[in-house]
Amino acid sequence: MPDTASRPGMLEQDAHRLSAVGDWTLPHYARLREAVAKVHQAESIDLQRLGELDTSGAALLVDLLGPEGVHDIAQWAPQLSPERQALLRVVADATRRPLYPPTAPRSGLTAALARLGQVVELLARQQLRLVAFIGLTLTTLLATLVTPRRWRITSLAAQVQQSGLNAIPIVALLTFLVGAVVAFLGATVLRDFGATIYTVNLVAYAFLREFGVLLAAILLAGRTASAFTAQIGAMKANEELDALRAQGLDPVQLLVLPRVLAMVVSLPILALIGTLSGMLGGALVCAMALDISTTQFLTILQRDIPLSHFAVGIGKAPLFAFVIAVIGCLEGFKAGASAQSVGEHTTSSVVQSIFMVILLDALAALFFMEMGW
């Protein structure tokens, strides 16, 4: 190195030979690369006036000379220090195999068709896997029921607290607000017919049959299904599920059953709280804005609304709870080893469980209507 002052790297070309001048380092990479691309290939190069050299510069020299040319560098550039010769040789060896291995080209149409096919197959597999997992959960549940030693009461209680008890405030607040909104809507429409008194029936029907359970279920789908997926997905990423299996323990029994049962216990209670709180919101609006006193509200409720509506509503809760919990757990099992995969499956579990809840609710509404319940 005649002088070590920092000078931008350059490729100089006179009549006879190429010479590399200045620092061949990362800051000058872009410019040097253009210069190298213009020359294509060279037999040898004068390195006398080369300043600093790092791996990026070495990679460019190798591009220029080709791996073979670099390999006998000791012959044509003996003045280069052995360390730098070694660096060039390492880079040359690394780039001996093509950096971009050829891949089979595909036309746009076949690629699009292939992607469509993949998505359809994936969806079908997903549904099949959900059904299989439901079956697995149910058989494990039956097997566990007959052996009380395997009941995991502590785990169940912890899950009930997390997914049920802790969700009470948000469920109560949300349904209360929706109850008030429904009452306002009813009052606005029914006033034209002079039938504002039927606002009471509207609120009661809506919350007993649909909104109480549906709102609670959607909230839990967002709040708890995602938590289940993230918990189980992180365990999977950490190989904890494999560790359980390797010790002869059943992850479905240890992890899935307590969560599913906790949801089946929690959601009906939350649905009840949601129903009461929604009707409370409705009653408040009736009392404040429509001059329907709370006594009147309660009387109409008692006189006009049969108990069967409550049964229809709350009866759906265990089913919703089961579906939400199973989807949440299954997505956790499907997650891969990376943080990104856990995130994707958490999203997917929320979307799927909300979708399933609304779909089942629509089917149930049709069924109950046909049955006249």
Next chain:
Amino acid sequence: MNRAGEAVVEIRGLVNRFGRHVVHDGLDLDIRRGEILGVVGGSGSGKSVLLRSIVGLKRPDGGTVRVFGEELQRLAPARRTQVERRFGVLFQRGALFSSLDLQENVALPLIEHGGLTRPDAERLARVKLAMAGLPPDAARLDPAALSGGMIKRAALARALALDPEVLFLDEPTAGLDPIAAAAFDRLLLTLRDALGFSVFLVTHDLDTLYASCDRVAVIADKRIRVADTLPVVEATEDPWIRDYFHGPRGRAARQAARRHSPPQGENR
């Protein structure tokens, strides 16, 4: 590069504690320019914590850590980033970004700090991956699809992306097969000789110590027990050091090093 022997990292009186648990108490250590410094110590003796304090991931509870003559914790954020660019860190478990494939993992610092265009950066990233010993078709794989050894290599390629002045390696050869570990030692020496960077190497691998380290620092009792060339460290009177270097594994590694390579002199 001609300033060999000068300290690039100076640690004086370092104290680190977690709650009441004291990890380091008055620890002194230098990393000199161009050397490969091996750091050994029992499990839980604070090797990784020491590494984290140097690179600025853990704020020391006492003492000073000077890097290139400056105290990292006291620098303004912009200046600090500039200093941190001169580090390359290989974390114990690779710490590859799981949402990027290997090529993007290595290209990221080249684009962000090196100012390269994406095609240039990705091409250079492929060169670095190949230098670390990965096959070309691995460049588009996600970290989740890799074996432990491949993750280590990709992490090395990322640590080397910006040709750092100080390279921190946290157990780089753990989990590699012996052939790959030996190749790693050779690669490290070649690059160090050519580029002149310093290496802070936390390891349990005795073969690596004998094959590549210029100096070895032993952490014991919350401070550096000894930091010197291997013969001096071996001769130190200390029960732990004796067990470490004169146990069956230490003897085997020493003999292997003597057989396979000429004695490692101070070549700079």
